[in-house]
Amino acid sequence: MMLSPLVTKLVSVAATAVEFVSSLRKKPEAKLDPPIQKTQAEMAAERIQARRAAERLERDKEQKP
C-alpha cells in the first residue's frame, strides 16, 4: 500500500518534532558542577564539639577522682 505524499510529509514532520522535544530534554553541553560533599562549617563544628566533649570528660575526671 502506498502512503499519500501528505501522510509521508506529516510523518516526517512528526518525527522532527519528536526529535526536537528530545533535544530540549537532553542537553549534554551544559556542564554540571560536582555536588558539595561536606561543608567546612560541618567539619569545623565536629572538631569543636569533639574537643569540648573531651575537655568536659577531663574536667569530670578531675572533679571525681
Place this chain on the structure above:
Amino acid sequence: MANVLVLMMAGLALTASGCATGLDYERAVTVHNVYRRVLLDVDREFTPAMVDAEKRIALANQKLDDVYDAEMKPWLAAVTALKLARQTEQAMHTSLEQWQAGAENGTVLKSTYACASDAVEKLSLAFGELPDNSVLYAASFAISAQLRVLSDGERCPVQ
C-alpha cells in the same frame, strides 16, 4: 483522515512549546552551579567567623558549660541550616544527572528547587541570629529568589 493528522500535529506542537516554556535544562544547571558557588562562598565566610567566635566563647566560659552551650547555640544552628542547604544541593545534582540521562523528572526537579529555596530561607533566619551577618544575608537572599522562580509553584514535600 487529514483532519486527524492535523490534530496530531497540533498536539505535537503544543507538547514541544510546553517543553520549551517549561523548566529548561541549561537554566536549571546554571542555577544549580550558582547555588553551589553561593553555598561555598557562604561556607568560606561563615566557618572562620564561627571558629573565632567559639575560641572567644570557650576562653570566657572554660568551666561554665551552660553559658558556653547557650552562646554556641546560634552558631551550631547555622551549621545545621548550612548542612540542610548542602543536602538540597546534592538532591538537585542527582535530579539533574537523572534528567541528563533521559529520565522524566521535571516535577521532581522542581520540588528539589523548592526544597533548596526553603533551605536557603532557613539559612537566612539562622544567620539572622548571629552578629555581623550582612554578607551572608545578601548572598543567601539573592539565590533564594532564583530558586523560587525555578521551582515554578511547586512546594517542597519535606517541611
